Amino acid sequence: MKSLEHYSEEKFSSFSFEQQCHALDKLIHALEQALNNDLERQRLISHILERCKLLQEAMPAKLTLFTDGLHPQLSAHQVLNKLYHYHEEALRKDSQLSIRTGDGSVHADPEVRHKAAQITIICDNLRSVFNIGSLFRSAECLGISEILLCGISPAPSHPNMPKTAMGTQSLVSWQHFTDTKDAISYCKAKNMHIYALETVNEAVSVFKTAYRFPMALVIGNESLGIEPETLELCDAFITLPQLGWKNSLNVGVATTAALYQIIFGAYNG
Secondary structure, three states: OOOHHHHOHHHHHHOOHHHHHHHHHHHHHHHHHOOOOHHHHHHHHHHHHHHHOOOOOOOOHHHHHHHOOOOOOOOHHHHHHHHHHHOHHHOOOOOOOOOOOOOOOOOOOHHHHHHHOOEEEEEEOOOOHHHHHHHHHHHHHHOOOEEEEEOOOOOOOOOOHHHHHOOHHHOOEEEEEOOHHHHHHHHHOOOOEEEEEOOOOOOEEHHHOOOOOOEEEEEEEOOOEOOHHHHOOOOEEEEOOOOOOOOOOOHHHHHHHHHHHHHHOOOOO
């Protein structure tokens, strides 16, 4: 990524329209990398908006949609929502693979099955169709009751979902909610205890938690985690202990690891 100095007003104005669009695309990609840096995010947004005013021709439709309502004071999650729609056509594609199927009798303990059937997964603005597909596979393997897809989380109708979910998207019940808060309200109306899988200070290890059923497990965006407003609606926070310095597991991997402990673990407090 070229530094912003390469896109000074004078330099940008000298570009052809095609070069200008290419430069803006690079700036938007840089914005995605700066989501967690408030000052850099705000600086890039201002720079993008200023350069859009210098375009030699009418703004492309995708860019018009992206900049509509864009301003430096947007939160990281709000910018993420815009970035998702801007990059929607470039979502990662997985190779087509076949998977083995079984008769579901390996772990047929009625008590374990009953526990799994009382779990709902709430996806708080996950962006990656790969991760959502992975969650459908895990949910089907474990007999999870339902997946609630919120905000920008891709639905099973996404063209890449059959390849990432390996067909399990048709085997697990799911719903879409525009706002995660509505999904939590839906679960609370069913007397579910709401757990957030997040690395907050109050979080307790998944291996040292006595779980209450029925329950919902909230998982957050790959880069930004669970929105603070959503965390406030949760009843408890759980986390996976880690021994490395990166403190980062893929959201699908982390969720699956937590679910295995919740379902098969024997911690009773």
